[in-house]
Amino acid sequence: MKVIKNVRSVRDFSRKAKKLGKTIGFVPTMGYLHEGHLSLVRHARKKCDIVVVSIFVNPIQFGPKEDFKKYPRDIKRDRKMLSSMGVDVLFAPTVKEVFKGDFSTTVEVKGLSDRLCGASRLGHFAGVTTIVSKLFNMVEPDVAFFGRKDFQQLVIIKKMVEDLNMGIDIVGLPTVREKDGLAKSSRNKYLSPAERRSAAGLNKSLRLAGNLVKRGVKDSRKLIGEMKRLISTYRPKIVIDYIAVCDPKTLEHKKTVAGSTLIALAAYIGRARLIDNILVGGKK
Amino acid sequence: MKVIKNVRSVRDFSRKAKKLGKTIGFVPTMGYLHEGHLSLVRHARKKCDIVVVSIFVNPIQFGPKEDFKKYPRDIKRDRKMLSSMGVDVLFAPTVKEVFKGDFSTTVEVKGLSDRLCGASRLGHFAGVTTIVSKLFNMVEPDVAFFGRKDFQQLVIIKKMVEDLNMGIDIVGLPTVREKDGLAKSSRNKYLSPAERRSAAGLNKSLRLAGNLVKRGVKDSRKLIGEMKRLISTYRPKIVIDYIAVCDPKTLEHKKTVAGSTLIALAAYIGRARLIDNILVGGKK
Numbered sequence: 001m002k003v004i005k006n007v008r009s010v011r012d013f014s015r016k017a018k019k020l021g022k023t024i025g026f027v028p029t030m031g032y033l034h035e036g037h038l039s040l041v042r043h044a045r046k047k048c049d050i051v052v053v054s055i056f057v058n059p060i061q062f063g064p065k066e067d068f069k070k071y072p073r074d075i076k077r078d079r080k081m082l083s084s085m086g087v088d089v090l091f092a093p094t095v096k097e098v099f100k101g102d103f104s105t106t107v108e109v110k111g112l113s114d115r116l117c118g119a120s121r122l123g124h125f126a127g128v129t130t131i132v133s134k135l136f137n138m139v140e141p142d143v144a145f146f147g148r149k150d151f152q153q154l155v156i157i158k159k160m161v162e163d164l165n166m167g168i169d170i171v172g173l174p175t176v177r178e179k180d181g182l183a184k185s186s187r188n189k190y191l192s193p194a195e196r197r198s199a200a201g202l203n204k205s206l207r208l209a210g211n212l213v214k215r216g217v218k219d220s221r222k223l224i225g226e227m228k229r230l231i232s233t234y235r236p237k238i239v240i241d242y243i244a245v246c247d248p249k250t251l252e253h254k255k256t257v258a259g260s261t262l263i264a265l266a267a268y269i270g271r272a273r274l275i276d277n278i279l280v281g282g283k284k
Numbered sequence: 285m286k287v288i289k290n291v292r293s294v295r296d297f298s299r300k301a302k303k304l305g306k307t308i309g310f311v312p313t314m315g316y317l318h319e320g321h322l323s324l325v326r327h328a329r330k331k332c333d334i335v336v337v338s339i340f341v342n343p344i345q346f347g348p349k350e351d352f353k354k355y356p357r358d359i360k361r362d363r364k365m366l367s368s369m370g371v372d373v374l375f376a377p378t379v380k381e382v383f384k385g386d387f388s389t390t391v392e393v394k395g396l397s398d399r400l401c402g403a404s405r406l407g408h409f410a411g412v413t414t415i416v417s418k419l420f421n422m423v424e425p426d427v428a429f430f431g432r433k434d435f436q437q438l439v440i441i442k443k444m445v446e447d448l449n450m451g452i453d454i455v456g457l458p459t460v461r462e463k464d465g466l467a468k469s470s471r472n473k474y475l476s477p478a479e480r481r482s483a484a485g486l487n488k489s490l491r492l493a494g495n496l497v498k499r500g501v502k503d504s505r506k507l508i509g510e511m512k513r514l515i516s517t518y519r520p521k522i523v524i525d526y527i528a529v530c531d532p533k534t535l536e537h538k539k540t541v542a543g544s545t546l547i548a549l550a551a552y553i554g555r556a557r558l559i560d561n562i563l564v565g566g567k568k
Contacts (some may be wrong), residue, residue: 019303066517087557092417105413105447106396129389130448161387163422167295248538 001084003090007098010091014052014140022049026141030106031055031082031092032072032186036176041085043173052114052139053082054091056098061127067271069261072189091139098134107133107155115251116152116264117275120241121274128153129160136168144168149183151177151264151277152251176275181207183276189192190272194236198258199269201234205243218257220245231241231267241266241273248279257281285367287374291382294375298424298540299337304323306333310425312416315339315376316356316470318464320460324429325369325458326461334542336423338365338375340382342505345411351555374425381419385440390419393440393447399535400436400548401551401559406524410431412437420452428452433467435561436535436549459560465491474556478520483553485518489527490562497564500542506548515551525550532563541565 004010014024021084025048037053044051052226056133057079060069075092082090082102106126113125146154154172161170176184181203182196191199203276212223224243231238246253248262260282288294290421298308309332311324328335339362346352359376366374378446391409396402397409430438438456438493445454460468466480475483489511496507515522530537532546544566550559 007449011449019305021303079335100446102395104396105392105444105449106394106419107389107391109389111386134392134447134449137451141449160389162384163387163418164391165295167289167421167424231556 001079001087001090003079003092005091005093005097007093010052010138011150013089016121016232018140023143024048024050024052024139024141026054026139028135028146029053029055029142030057030071030186030190031078032074033078034184034186035148036184038081038085038145039176040147040173041082041087044143044145045086047171048143051086051213052089052091052107052141053087053095054135056091056131056137058091058131059095059125059152060130063121063124065187066121067187067190068263070190072186076243079257090233098131098239105132105159107123109159109166112156112159112251113209114150115268116242116244117245118152120266125153125156127157132157133160133164136166141168143171145171147175148172149276150162150183151248155249155251176204176245181275185274187244187274191270192236195270196236196271198234198236199272200272201231202265202267202274202276203239203264204231206263206265206276210278210280213257213261218281220253220257223263227263227265236270239268241268251269285363285371285374287376289375290375291377291448294336294373294422297373298334302424308332308334308336308423308425310379310423310428311335311337311431312419313337313339314355314470315362315458316358316473316552317362318466318470318472320433322369323555324373324431324457325366327455328427328429328487331455332427334372335370335423335554336373336375337371338377338419338423340377340415341475342411342415343379344414345384347405347406347408350405351471351474354474354549356470362480371500375399382415384489388451389435390414391444391448393443396436396440396443396535400526400528400530402436404550409437409440416441417444417448417450420450425452425494427455429455430455431459432456433469433560435532435546436475439533439535456554459539461487469556469558471556471558475554476520479554479556482518482520482522483556483558484516486551486558486560488568489514490547490549490560494562496562497541497545502542502565504537504539504541507541510548511549520553523552525552 013253025044107129110128158170180200182199209223224265264277309328391413392410400410440455464484466483493507527549548561
């Protein structure tokens, strides 16, 4: 596995490979890899000739009071994992290499970026779409892989790629979970053992909503009410940021579940802000 | 010359050419071509294996009260000109092909886009950077050519390409002028014969400033004053939008000419809004 730290080299590598007719699969990450990331890498390995994984903790997608500095990092461990999986290139640039001089360009998907997580994390998704644009321009992949845990991010990136004619296939893959249902996340590291047990309540509440929908409950307010009731029983306390029942494409709120519907939530447990979601009401 | 109307075909063409090791030069235009455009095409023809010219009057860079609908168009004439110059591809998509569905993504260079023309044309440069991003993603050129008449546009596009790591060479080429100095522009068509004569005052005022600088006048206010005085003598009247003495990279106002300095102006003559600029105070 090649480890590349600068933009020019990764682009050169990519352009050479393309001239040889190879397809390039790209998995952008912030590192501290878990099974969720590895599942993306595995898919990329299956689908593409060349697999590039980036590790870059992107400062511009963190708010001033958020966890940029504390975000967990372990590049040595990540490197070993990726190397053993047959990744061709680990692209791990420094912040200085990525943001040079008086950086002042923003790529933004309006509307979609203001909802759900966007409402509590102002500017977050502009930070995401800007860095993903940059990484796409550096790596020039044919296909890029993202997890469905960050459902809103996936929807926004798909929209950006379509709107800006990026000519890249965006593949979304299922959330990987712990045995008790908790979505794998680098931020789970922030949880104490007790908080970790409590965190299972998030996915439990989503599965409860899924079961209620199957049993005919369609009213969003009722579903959210039941989820809140369940979540309130967990200790240490889960502090809900939002629970939303919405259209999986536009992310607009739905009053009732009709057709494929996204139920998404964000909540604080201790210092960790965690997210999860479920699709309900669809045909299969 | 191939005439291509849809995004997929132009990208396919481009990717095939690249796999054969060809370099692609790109000249994005809004059509109604004049010598300024043709000079860009000629340079592209000299520097690159394949030359792609786009003609697309981009609605999102016009304000609601601006001249989108009236903007001059003559695709037949343009087509003949380009074909006779050995252009490989004319890419001329419809507005529907370019802006599909609920388009909602913006690429924006903050700061640079708010100054000079950006102050009187709110959102104009965001419209420019968004469409140029799209066209770059469609055509995937190695080099793109822009005229220096639109100096601010050139600065902003260079900054965007750098900030977003687009991996495209941006080449700026000198303004092509009429005999009396008026910068060639599709919008000159709006001028009546009398207005056309008056329009010479714009470039005259810039050359006056250039000569004053050579003779040791460095104070921006003084220079702008002299330019205004000269412009005020022209009939039909020239209505100045702005005259700015500024840094050619940051576009920030300079109180005195020291080192390479941009003097830029915009003015209305009849219904035409015209722009022009000159670099002064540099070493050569």
